[in-house]
Amino acid sequence: MRKFLWIFLILLIVAAGIGYYGYNAIFAPNVTLAQDEQLIRIPTGFTYEDVLLMLEDKEIIDNSRTFDQVASLMDYKSSSIRSGQYEIKNNWSNKELVGLLRSGRQTPVNVTFNNLRKPEDVAGKISSYLEIDSLTLKEYFEHPSALEKAGLTPETFLSLFIPNTYQMYWNVSKEDILDRMITEHDKFWSKENRLKKAEKLNLTPEEVYTLASIVEKESLRNDEKTTIAGVYLNRLKQGIPLQADPTVVFATGEFDLRRVLNKHLAYDSPYNTYLYAGLPPGPIYMPSISSIDGVLNYNGHDYLYFCANPDQPGGHLFAASLSEHNRNAARYHRWLNARGIR
Structure with missing residues (x-):
């Protein structure tokens, strides 16, 4: 009887230990960051092993083994890896981290563009914020299918882009970028008459x-x-x-x-x-x-002419007649000549 009791106590202790370990593996903090939160990016095509290696290399997780176990338990290890940008928080548990990565709930990127000259410049600027490379986006912007969808020509394609800041997902496709720009263009022109x-x-x-x-x-x-x-x-x-x-x-x-x-x-x-x-x-x-x-x-x-005003940096002189404009222009040219701008 006493032997049976000892065996029971040993099994109970072992079960308690396993339960304690399992609880900590799932719910105890396993994410250590230098700040309260951090953005990580999982590229398209990453495998589970790639994700685990990235988390280890960036020293985001303290215990790789417990993360691996929870990832397996939550079917993240065997599922298709969702690419994108994710915001993780300090002191998160494996359950919280795996839950976010498995869900695909991305944190969007603020994409800002202005002061650009050509569509290829826009492609370069947009791609600097996102996963897509600039050449891929440039070639798509030049493709007949993209021009047809936008209803524009190569010469007018720049007019699709209204300078602003837009929130996009980091792994957004080139097709979705174009669709978004068309939507924003139409929205802009529908406002304020x-x-x-x-x-x-x-x-x-x-x-x-x-x-x-x-x-x-x-x-x-x-x-x-x-x-x-x-x-x-x-x-x-x-x-x-x-x-x-x-x-x-x-x-x-x-x-x-x-x-x-x-x-x-x-x-x-x-x-x-x-x-x-x-x-x-x-x-x-x-x-x-x-x-x-x-x-x-x-x-x-009734103005038909204007030229730079030498007395007002950035300002202009306006004229309704050619004779008046010629006087203004001559004054400006003298100002240029005096400064050796030729």
Whole structure:
């Protein structure tokens, strides 16, 4: 009887020990971080062994063996690994960590883009935040299927992108990126009567965006953008070439030009608005929202010309007549010459 009691006590102790170990393996803290939380990224194609190795290399888990056991118990070890960006917290248990990774509940990435010149620049900027590489995204943006879905041409494709900050999942596909941009583009144009204002100007959203890109490169001063837009709209209505220096810079590709000369004005390109009347084939830059709205809410006036104001850095002198403009331009050229800008 006494022997049986001892055996029972030993088994009870062993069971208690196993239970204690099992409880700690599942529920005790096993995540140690230098801060309260940390983001980890699991690339597409990772296996369970890759995930475990990453957690070990980053010294995120204290005990690999208990993590492995809980991962097996919760069927994470044998399941398809969900890629993405995850936020984990200090002192988490194996159950909490495995539960998050198994669920696929990602923490989104803030993707910000502005001040870009071409679609390939946008691809590079977006990809810098995400898993997708820039070449893959660039090639997709240039693919006929993407252009058709967006309803745009290679020349107007930049107009799809409204500068802002967007939340995306780190492992988002190229198709989903395009769909998101189309949704955001349509949402932007549906607000504040933008579509109706564009129609009133007899311009498409792409044409408004294109004109806004010129306005953007002409002035950084928001208080002047509606007036500059008014100048260009007056010239469009009267069939006068826009004669916008930024379009010449874009056409030549000499983006560091400090002064546009006659040789640049003679550069043959459909983007050269000195040689070709009307708007260029597409935007020459990603305009800010203030420039887009500056076109839509342009300042009505009779100005047809403007040039930089040497007495007001970043400002411009506006004129309704060519003679007045020539006087303003001569004054500005003297200012350039005096500073050796040639």
